[in-house]
Amino acid sequence: MKKPVILSLAFCAGFSIMCFELLGGRLLAPYFGSSVYVWGSIITVFMLALSIGYLSGGRYSMQKPNLFKYGGIFILSALSLMPTIFFSESIMGWVFDRIEDPRYGSLTASLFLFFLPTAIMGMIAPYSVRLLTQSKDSVGQTAGYLYFISTLGSAIGTIITSFYLVLWLEINQIFWLIFAMMFIAGLLANVAAMREKNEITN
């Protein structure tokens, strides 16, 4: 029970990260254009956020890891999307007024808009590895399999967003979709955690 839940949740996290990143370009274009450096800023911030996320996710997994906390990361990441959904216009306008150079403008706006949610989503991968690991011998295989699933989620998130979602939905509607996905994933983790607890106590 536990393993498929964790794997499908990690898939959702991978999906959301790339879906979010792709929308980043769309979100910034009205203020900073679609020059090469705008994508440069977005990718820099995402990579930076993920690196910090991996680090803190790994650290967090040292403190009595369980499915409740795991679900908590998902719910927190969903909530951290709120400022981007509600205040992106005013944040970008604020940066636009203060920074003339569109390179540093787009970098600063990316930091405000994308860093926190992406860092929290980045915590999920190492935490998943910790929850899935059963023995020292198989830890490499577990990590490999987990990265396979979550990166596959990223690939599918990228293609679905860029090929279809932007055609069918508005950007904010897609943000709400990511929010719903991460929030429900978090609730599912909690349900699984409660079941596990019941099994142990029974």
Place this chain on the structure above:
Amino acid sequence: MKLPTNQLICLILILANFFSYLGAKELHRERSLYRNVIVTEKNKIRCMRFETRRKKISNQACINLKKPNKLVFEYTQSILAGLAYNPLPKNILIIGLGGGVLPQAFEKILPSAIITSVEIDPAVVSIAKKYFNYKENDRVKTSTQDGRVFVKRALRKKLSYDWIILDAFNGDYIPEHLLTVEFLQEVKNLLSDGGILSANTFSSSELYNYESVTYQAVFNQLHILHSPTKGNRIIFACNCKNFKIPSESTKKLAYQLESYGVELDYLVARISTEIDWDESVKPLTDQHSPANLLSR
């Protein structure tokens, strides 16, 4: 045997045209941040093109080296029809430089106008200068940046323009963030009272409807000039209540434009206000602008 001379000449001309097309000489090739830009030349026609994988070659700009004043493209000629509405614009903004053909024409036709061109790709600017005689001076200026960013910045600086020309294309079509209600509203706000907008478009299929209602949503009244033989459509709109392009221009202006290959009265007569698109589709917005996907 009597030769059908006319047909024979026609055939020869068609063949000559065909082979000349095949044998365009590549003068220059440059890899820019965005694409490969190529300069070709044949029969004294020099062109700039963006390399794409598509079979159909689409040139971004062409000049006639023998008659440097003559505008090679129908769409550039068509844009000049905007002069019938305002023959003396003082401040002109062009988004999308290409070979700099339009700013050069304006510099000559309008001796006191200040012409600002915005171009995202520095390679295009340097090629325009090197191969297309584009020169900067007090009246002809270039800004190398994204058109949308320029417009937003210009609004904050409280600048305004009497004529704004939208002519920005990437290899596919107009970049998506330059084809939304929000962008066009920004452009409208940047126009002086009674200022005019001319946009070069050539969408077909589904995008034609979306593009048209997007312009309509911001400017209400559109005047459309379909190119006589090519697929281009110039959209004219203005920052005014009642938009009318006079059907007759002054003799002087028409005469002046002749040397540029512009038959002003003919073009103006072609301008129509007829709505030939489906008005029930939703305008494109920053939130929803899958322009390039709709054009497939």
